[in-house]
Amino acid sequence: xxxxxxxxxxxxxxxxxxxxxxxxxxxxxxxxxxxxxxxxxxxxxxxxxxxxxxxxxxxxxxxxxxxxxxxxxxxxxxxxxxxxxxxxxxxxxxxxxxxxxxxxxxxxxxxxxxxxxxxxxxxxxxxxxxxxxxxxxxxxxxxxxxxxxxxxxxxxxxxxxxxxxxxxxxxxxxxxxxxxxxxxxxxxxxxxxxxxxxxxxxx
Amino acid sequence: xxxxxxxxxxxxxxxxxxxxxxxxxxxxxxxxxxxxxxxxxxxxxxxxxxxxxxxxxxxxxxxxxxxxxxxxxxxxxxxxxxxxxxxxxxxxxxxxxxxxxxxxxxxxxxxxxxxxxxxxxxxxxxxxxxxxxxxxxxxxxxxxxxxxxxxxxxxxxxxxxxxxxxxxxxxxxxxxxxxxxxxxxxxxxxxxxxxxxxxxxxxxxxxxxxxxxxxxxxxxxxxxxxxxxxxxxxxxxxxxxxxxxxxxxxxxxxxxxxxxxxxxxxxxxxxxxxxxxxxxxxxxxxxxxxxxxxxxxxxxxxxxxxxxxxxxxxxxxxxxxxxxxxxxxxxxxxxxxxxxxxxxxxxxxxxxxxxxxxxxxxxxxxxxxxxxxxxxxxxxxxxxxxxxxxxxxxxxxxxxxxxxxxxxxxxxxxxxxxxxxx
Numbered sequence: 375x376x377x378x379x380x381x382x383x384x385x386x387x388x389x390x391x392x393x394x395x396x397x398x399x400x401x402x403x404x405x406x407x408x409x410x411x412x413x414x415x416x417x418x419x420x421x422x423x424x425x426x427x428x429x430x431x432x433x434x435x436x437x438x439x440x441x442x443x444x445x446x447x448x449x450x451x452x453x454x455x456x457x458x459x460x461x462x463x464x465x466x467x468x469x470x471x472x473x474x475x476x477x478x479x480x481x482x483x484x485x486x487x488x489x490x491x492x493x494x495x496x497x498x499x500x501x502x503x504x505x506x507x508x509x510x511x512x513x514x515x516x517x518x519x520x521x522x523x524x525x526x527x528x529x530x531x532x533x534x535x536x537x538x539x540x541x542x543x544x545x546x547x548x549x550x551x552x553x554x555x556x557x558x559x560x561x562x563x564x565x566x567x568x569x570x571x572x573x574x575x576x577x
Numbered sequence: 578x579x580x581x582x583x584x585x586x587x588x589x590x591x592x593x594x595x596x597x598x599x600x601x602x603x604x605x606x607x608x609x610x611x612x613x614x615x616x617x618x619x620x621x622x623x624x625x626x627x628x629x630x631x632x633x634x635x636x637x638x639x640x641x642x643x644x645x646x647x648x649x650x651x652x653x654x655x656x657x658x659x660x661x662x663x664x665x666x667x668x669x670x671x672x673x674x675x676x677x678x679x680x681x682x683x684x685x686x687x688x689x690x691x692x693x694x695x696x697x698x699x700x701x702x703x704x705x706x707x708x709x710x711x712x713x714x715x716x717x718x719x720x721x722x723x724x725x726x727x728x729x730x731x732x733x734x735x736x737x738x739x740x741x742x743x744x745x746x747x748x749x750x751x752x753x754x755x756x757x758x759x760x761x762x763x764x765x766x767x768x769x770x771x772x773x774x775x776x777x778x779x780x781x782x783x784x785x786x787x788x789x790x791x792x793x794x795x796x797x798x799x800x801x802x803x804x805x806x807x808x809x810x811x812x813x814x815x816x817x818x819x820x821x822x823x824x825x826x827x828x829x830x831x832x833x834x835x836x837x838x839x840x841x842x843x844x845x846x847x848x849x850x851x852x853x854x855x856x857x858x859x860x861x862x863x864x865x866x867x868x869x870x871x872x873x874x875x876x877x878x879x880x881x882x883x884x885x886x887x888x889x890x891x892x893x894x895x896x897x898x899x900x901x902x903x904x905x906x907x908x909x910x911x912x913x914x915x916x917x918x919x920x921x922x923x924x925x926x927x928x929x930x931x932x933x934x935x936x937x938x939x940x941x942x943x944x945x946x947x948x949x950x951x952x953x954x955x956x957x958x959x960x961x962x963x964x965x966x967x968x969x970x971x972x973x974x975x976x977x978x979x980x981x982x983x984x985x986x987x988x989x990x991x992x993x994x995x996x997x998x999x
Contacts, residue, residue, distance in 0.1 A: 375757060377806075377904055379757065379758070379901060409756070409780050410756075410779065410780065410781050411756070411780065425911070426911070428910045428911035429907060431758055431761075431762075431906070456596050457910050458762060458910065500780075502780060502784070514674070533768070533769060535765070551923065552621075572780050574781070575760075575778070575780075576756050576776060576786040
């Protein structure tokens with residue numbers, strides 16, 4: 375099928391882009407579990423410096439280390455957002471004083487536009503499941519990072535749609551497990567990923 | 578055997594009574610030999626006042642190189658109704674002008690001109706010159722973002738005018754299908770262009786992402802519907818009613834399989850298109866469903882080496898487009914520079930070509946008649962061959978005829994008297 379949704383993970387030159395290797399399969403499982411969206415059974419790894427990244431309108435990006443885009447990456451990310459793509463960046467450190475947060479937000483401000491708080495009544499939070507805001511993760515208060523519960527996600531909007539979504543919630547840790555382990559959870563903690571994908575596909 | 582003299586007397590008597598009979602007949606029956614007044618394109622207006630006072634038996638003939646202004650034609654038509662014989666000859670150019678608002682949120686006016694092949698047309702509005710063109714086939718079409726006041730086109734000495742309707746009253750565009758990039762980016766492109774878009778995407782069983790009120794498809798609310806995939810089949814009856822009442826429908830990708838009664842053609846197996854050098858698709862192009870075996874009334878509009886990608890068909894009062902592409906979003910996202918704008922404009926044009934636009938009351942046409950020759954033929958009848966007119970004899974002066982009768986009778990009477998007869 376040519377119209378199937380492919381979950382894409384960003385590969386960038388700096389940093390540890392593959393710090394949550396189990397996350398794509400888990401999110402793909404969640405999408406298939408709750409929706410009728412035709413989803414590719416495996417994700418794709420997309421170098422941000424390659425024009426082919428434009429074939430994936432939703433790209434997930436994470437890491438712990440400083441983010442410094444190359445010129446090609448910067449050019450592609452800019453085009454990607456301008457053309458209607460959604461770049462979801464999650465701070466694997468969940469630390470607003472950490473190097474990933476500082477460098478990634480700076481890079482986004484430089485490449486696209488400064489991030490702004492996303493209101494908790496944004497359509498993203500009601501795109502499929504209903505949320506009062508970004509769901510809290512078990513990792514936010516685990517003694518690492520900034521030990522804060524981050525009340526908002528950050529975003530850059532273009533034409534009324536989110537172009538860059540930035541999270542300090544550390545969903546990369548929260549969702550980074552084998553899909554089969556979901557059965558041990560009383561509440562599926564990956565539901566917000568459904569909202570993210572449905573929003574990207576419909577908004 | 579009568580002598581030559583008596584035969585001459587007989588001839589004079591017969592001729593005198595013959596002419597007398599012809600005069601008497603002429604007083605009972607209308608003579609075909611009316612007085613003819615002639616005018617041409619340049620001076621016809623100046624003659625109207627005197628022609629109005631002329632006897633109703635006068636024939637008014639126009640030798641035209643261009644159709645006179647509307648009020649002149651209407652005046653002549655009034656004279657015709659008052660028993661004047663009005664006819665015309667010549668070959669004024671058959672020119673027609675139509676202005677229509679473009680069915681696009683960004684507005685604009687489309688100007689269609691029909692004129693003889695090879696004619697030079699100059700189009701202007703009350704602000705300035707719009708464009709000029711040499712007619713190559715049936716006519717010319719011009720697009721202008723705005724038209725100020727009346728639009729006029731001039732072909733030689735012929736001038737036609739029309740008053741554009743302000744703008745098309747567009748309703749929303751419904752995009753229906755399963756959640757996916759194609760629907761999302763079609764909706765985005767149209768919204769960015771200014772269309773009011775009502776997306777209706779199916780995400781899960783009984784879960785649809787939509788805006789506001791439940792989806793109702795009728796021409797009071799919707800100008801066009803875009804079907805992305807075969808999930809449209811649940812709306813088949815509603816859509817057929819919508820199209821037959823004038824609504825526009827675009828069947829993208831495989832969706833035509835679900836609406837065969839409306840589709841311009843059947844859906845072939847998906848293929849990978851040949852990329853032309855001028856395509857902005859470059860990275861974006863993937864494949865398309867060729868339109869196969871066109872249905873009755875189906876017309877191919879765009880053909881690639883791999884098959885027809887775009888076909889159209891009229892169904893009832895509405896129009897249906899079948900678009901082979903099912904992932905045009907790749908064109909927008911991954912195409913060459915400019916592909917985002919190209920994708921937006923392409924989809925907007927597709928929607929504009931089928932969108933239902935409620936008929937608007939035409940503005941008062943102060944710019945003249947849009948088809949002056951047709952108007953004149955309607956009011957005065959078709960051209961009369963000039964050769965017939967040249968064969969017409971001028972009316973005979975009845976005084977001369979009376980003198981002729983008198984002369985004939987005097988000659989006949991004098992001859993008889995000289996012969997001693999009474």
